[in-house]
Amino acid sequence: MQFVSTRAEAPVLGFSDVLLQGLARDGGLYVPTEWPQFSPEEIRALRGLSYAEAAFVIMRPFIDEDISDADLKSIIDGSYGTFRHQATCPLVQTGPSEFVLELFHGPTLAFKDVAMQFLARIMDHVLEKRGERVTIAGATSGDTGGAAIDAFAGAKRADVFIMFPHNRVSPVQQRQMTTSKADNVHAIAVEGNFDDCQALVKSMFNDHGFRDQIGLSGVNSINWARIMAQTVYYFTAAVSLGAPDREISFTVPTGNFGDIFAGYAAKRMGLPIGRLIIATNSNDILARTLATGRYETRGVVATMSPSMDIQVSSNFERLLFEATGRDAAEVRACMESLKQSGSFTIPEAALERIREEFAAGRADEEETARTIRETLEASGYLADPHTATALKVARELAQPGETMVVLSTAHPAKFPQAVEDASGINPALPAWLEGIMTAEERFTVLPSDLKMVEDHIIRHSRTESRE
Ligand SMILES: Cc1ncc(COP(=O)(O)O)c(C=O)c1O
Numbered sequence: 001m002q003f004v005s006t007r008a009e010a011p012v013l014g015f016s017d018v019l020l021q022g023l024a025r026d027g028g029l030y031v032p033t034e035w036p037q038f039s040p041e042e043i044r045a046l047r048g049l050s051y052a053e054a055a056f057v058i059m060r061p062f063i064d065e066d067i068s069d070a071d072l073k074s075i076i077d078g079s080y081g082t083f084r085h086q087a088t089c090p091l092v093q094t095g096p097s098e099f100v101l102e103l104f105h106g107p108t109l110a111f112k113d114v115a116m117q118f119l120a121r122i123m124d125h126v127l128e129k130r131g132e133r134v135t136i137a138g139a140t141s142g143d144t145g146g147a148a149i150d151a152f153a154g155a156k157r158a159d160v161f162i163m164f165p166h167n168r169v170s171p172v173q174q175r176q177m178t179t180s181k182a183d184n185v186h187a188i189a190v191e192g193n194f195d196d197c198q199a200l201v202k203s204m205f206n207d208h209g210f211r212d213q214i215g216l217s218g219v220n221s222i223n224w225a226r227i228m229a230q231t232v233y234y235f236t237a238a239v240s241l242g243a244p245d246r247e248i249s250f251t252v253p254t255g256n257f258g259d260i261f262a263g264y265a266a267k268r269m270g271l272p273i274g275r276l277i278i279a280t281n282s283n284d285i286l287a288r289t290l291a292t293g294r295y296e297t298r299g300v301v302a303t304m305s306p307s308m309d310i311q312v313s314s315n316f317e318r319l320l321f322e323a324t325g326r327d328a329a330e331v332r333a334c335m336e337s338l339k340q341s342g343s344f345t346i347p348e349a350a351l352e353r354i355r356e357e358f359a360a361g362r363a364d365e366e367e368t369a370r371t372i373r374e375t376l377e378a379s380g381y382l383a384d385p386h387t388a389t390a391l392k393v394a395r396e397l398a399q400p401g402e403t404m405v406v407l408s409t410a411h412p413a414k415f416p417q418a419v420e421d422a423s424g425i426n427p428a429l430p431a432w433l434e435g436i437m438t439a440e441e442r443f444t445v446l447p448s449d450l451k452m453v454e455d456h457i458i459r460h461s462r463t464e465s466r467e
């Protein structure tokens, strides 16, 4: 399988190169040249498979043959062996036709583990074969960072630098990033918000001198492998509920648009998905965009669902590419306008296509807290604030006869204060994480300044130039 950049000015690459590149050299994001297709019979055949077995079937078409079936299976088994639930990503029924898909049974209690555990293992496999090393730079609003630090801790062929917004992540999220004892992982608290962190990462990729000097790689959802691994749970959830013989809709708490884009990808691969519903918190740029056709950034506000406090939603570029009929010139124009003025207008035909596939809604702070409380009272289910955002939107937009799966992207114990304030229950951290709240922290505070962050990375990276 080959991959093209959404801006069409970077080389077309195979899977292993895309995996190591992260962002394309033209600033775009890689997508497959064509979507692999699964027939109804092939989807039906996923019934009864374990999560790992299904992951192999769904991801195999994307991955070069030079990674053998046996190696891929062993990478997948190792990845999902770290999950603390037999089903890996179980479904819980919370209403007559409402199901919560729990994606937080991995080591760091967030959905990021599903892709990150796989990414670390497959990257290590490719690097080992090639005899190469990489320096990974990642931006996080709280969960990607912890997941990456856990998955790559001690990796021999990767140094990892994670930038998080100083004082804007939950205490549990921060400590998952700052208490690792591994010397190849580094947490940087950036004086700014998540969008500043993500802009720093993208600027590093676009600084080709720096990129080549340190062998830069990325583990944010700019990396296609993250999206690919996230398509799997759309298949397993839908199949458990009767797909392909029944259409399933999904509501997804959304920030960087990676998770819901994985749902869109699953649909393009043949999974009968009804609606894909974008749920945002008060940072509702995506809900406004769907309503008005204009993507317009505003100041970001801090919420009880900090991982979604995002304005520049990087995977929206992938959707734009698809919705414009893969018109890279149109994508480049929109992205240039976003850079220059903080906004762009979606071409009319593309907007229509987006509205055919997606709906969107928002939940403010009060609505999110009320949803946590009401869900607990009605079904005994304790949701984290990100999940509650999606539950609120799913219930508001539900249509008669629709079977709705709401993605639960984090364990409530990652956000104990918000959950306790809303429900009166203080969710305990699982035993294996208890120590992090008292362990010594190690992180560096830096201003949101490209040169200063690059210098810091160069000083601490063990990766030498690829040239
Ligand atoms: C707990 C949680 N929920 C939802 C999201 C939003 O997901 P995405 O950025 O893929 O839209 C994130 C961050 O990515 C998250 O950490």
Ligand SMILES: N[C@@H](CCOP(=O)(O)O)C(=O)O
Pocket (backbone or CB within 6 Å): 139, 140, 141, 142, 143, 144, 145, 219, 220, 221, 222, 255, 256, 258, 307, 308
């Ligand atoms: N919400 C994310 C932000 C980064 O998203 P990613 O999916 O692109 O890695 C986080 O928790 O870090």
